[in-house]
Amino acid sequence: MKIRGFQIVLVLLLPALLRAAFITGSTTIDTVSYTKYIARFAVNQDSILDVKLRTRFQQNYNQNYVNVKLLLMNDAEWDMALESDLCADREKLARFNINIRMQSNGQWSQWGKSKVRIINRPQVWYMLLADCDRETNTEGINMKTIDFELEMTNDESHFSHEYWGVLPTNVFALLVFSYLLGKTGLKLYNEIKKQEEYQSPLMPLLVALVLEFLQLILCVMHLICYSYDGRGIWLFDYFQTIFSILAQITLISLMIMISQGWTLVFGDLAEKNYFKTELIINFGVHIFIGLLTVIDNGEAHKYHDFEGFQGLLLILLRLGIYGYFLYNVKEIMRNIPRKNLKFMKGFIISASIYMLSFPAFWICSYLLNPHRRLKFIHFGNLFMQMISILILVNQITKKESTYNKASMRSQGILPNTKAL
Structure with missing residues (x-):
């Protein structure tokens, strides 16, 4: 089947067009830090950041439940987190975290939620999936692919x-x-x-x-x-x-x-x-x-x-x-x-x-x-x-x-x- 130039341009540009405060995607957690960056969202001072996340495995898993976390850290904490590849260090730096209990049958988890009040200055918040206990790792380096849906609002506005x-x-x-x-x-x-x-x-x-x-x-x-x-x-x-x-x-x-x-x-x-x-x-x-x-x-x-x-x-x-x-x-x-x-x-x-x-x-x-x-x-x-x-x-x-x-x-x- 021939692929036309227009189709190629569509495929190449499509990822850039899906920037959103409601993000859907698939990822695997890194085998070094056991974390994975998935999104960033900026919030003005005297505002409230609301975050919702749910996840699922793309394939069936060999355990009943697996726990992962969404780590939320502001820009200052993020700069420090980049200095370490240890999952435990990044988890300690995170200001907030959301625990997600995932089912093994590929069904969506319940929505995990967090609310953050920004007071003194505008801040950029970074979202990382974390599996410090390596529950998604079954074969040494084989990290299971995870689908996720993430919604973020800035004082109930979807605009960062x-x-x-x-x-x-x-x-x-x-x-x-x-x-x-x-x-x-x-x-x-x-x-x-x-x-x-x-x-x-x-x-x-x-x-x-x-x-x-x-x-x-x-x-x-x-x-x-x-x-x-x-x-x-x-x-x-x-x-x-x-x-x-x-x-x-x-x-x-x-x-x-x-x-x-x-x-x-x-x-x-x-x-x-x-x-x-x-x-x-x-x-x-x-x-x-x-x-x-x-x-x-x-x-x-x-x-x-x-x-x-x-x-x-x-x-x-x-x-x-x-x-x-x-x-x-x-x-x-x-x-x-x-x-x-x-x-x-x-x-x-x-x-x-x-x-x-x-x-x-x-x-x-x-x-x-x-x-x-x-x-x-x-x-x-x-x-x-x-x-x-x-x-x-x-x-x-x-x-x-x-x-x-x-x-x-x-x-x-x-x-x-x-x-x-």
């Missing part, structure tokens, strides 16, 4: 503290992109009515805005569902990720096209074979960036998708694209009239904000506490990208814009156009 504020921010962004989409769509419609053959950045810009709009709608719907059940709708989460990647590909491709002189100097980019190669490379780079999220997904050290190595690699890729953009700008500046310089300055600012916002916020995020990094990167990057796109839309859509004065339409040399 680092996700608080993400939903209203995305709703605000949705309103902004709705305005930009309507403005760009109306401008494109009016211009298409005036001429039969059409070349303008408005078309790819509109495509990028539609993709961003769809991405935000799906993201908001997913987060609303997530706030109720801690799971959301994984299909919405999956497609919003795909739409986000496609929007970035479209917008960056447009910026590169303009930086090469499309509609600014005479010549058809479609005749340049290398541009097709650039589009393929741009597409491949962004798909690769999307797939980076699955590396070490769900591990204790990851506070957002691009923590550590993945983020560094993303920055290098983004800087490579930006460097190529600047190279094109340098070349085209030699061939455009002086009247185009005003547009190019604004365009360079817009493109620079869009391409460099994530690297800048990613680097600065390491000055903050780990549980604050996600919000800092998300809010900052989203806000700066909205500014970038707003500048670009205003440059292209306004009648007296710098783009209209700089483009070939003002010279009447685009197909079926008259000089403005």
